Amino acid sequence: MDNLPLQPPLASDERFTRLANLAAERFAQLDLTVLLVDLVDLVHASALPSLAEQFHVQGLEGWLFAQDERQKRKLIKQAIELHRYRGTPWAVRQVLRILELEGDISEWFEYGGKPYFFRMDVTIKARGLGEDEFNALVTMIHEYKNVRSKLEILTLWLVNQSQIPVIASTVLSGEITTVLPVLHDSIEQSGVVNIGTGCWSIEFVTVYPEE
Structure with a gap:
């Protein structure tokens, strides 16, 4: 810290030399990166x-829909490009993409609608959307769309994706029952001379379950 650029009247005073050395040491420890505010x-x-x-992206121009700090920084970094192409379908899709909302635009000539009307499908994953947020979403679309164009229909697709696996099982069983008649091993008969005839038969009946 020697040879500090002090004015001659001050350089001869040891007190100012010590003060300048202390100030230089303190300033060297300061983090000057906080002053680089444009490095988003x-x-x-x-x-x-x-x-x-x-950068004019606060409020309904995207800021209210940012869910975390990462999305806010991304919105600020692309603010200039969004305003440059404001009024185009690209700007509407891009601001939704920054906020991690998938949006698809169909213009009037693609579905045979009224001139300068358009429809939008927005897919929302892993979150809900209340009435206030829905109205804010419509307002944000109007902020970036062409002034001449009119939003005819906004369709929301709510998609819920779960990491929990779905496990299912099934059991198919059946039973076969066979009903047999009572069988006699032998038949004995005694008496005075008797003449008769006999018949011995076996019948198998199988009862199946109804289809």
Whole structure:
């Protein structure tokens, strides 16, 4: 810390030399990266709302739909490009993609509708959507769409994906019952001369379950 650029009247004073050395040591320990607010990936999270206002993506222009800090930073980084192509289907799809919402646009000439009308299908995964959020989503679409175009239908597809496997089993069983008649091993008869005839037969009856 020698040879500090002090003015001659101050350089001759040992007190100012010590003060300058202490200040230089303290300043060397400061983290100057916090001043680089335009580096959105590095700036402190507390500065993100101010950057969102500066780049005009706050509120219903996407900020209210951002679920975490990562989406907020991504929205700010692409704010200039979103405003450059504002009024195009690409801008509408892109802002939804940034917020991890899948959106598909069908323009009037693709489905034979009224001129300058369009329809949208938005897929929402792993989250719900209340009435206020639905109205805010419609407002956000109007923020980025062409002023001339009119939203005719907005269809929401709610998809729930679970990591829990589905296990199923089935058992198929049957029973065969055979009913046999009572059998006599022998027949004995005694008496005065008797003449008779006899018949011995066996019948097998199988009863199956009804189809």
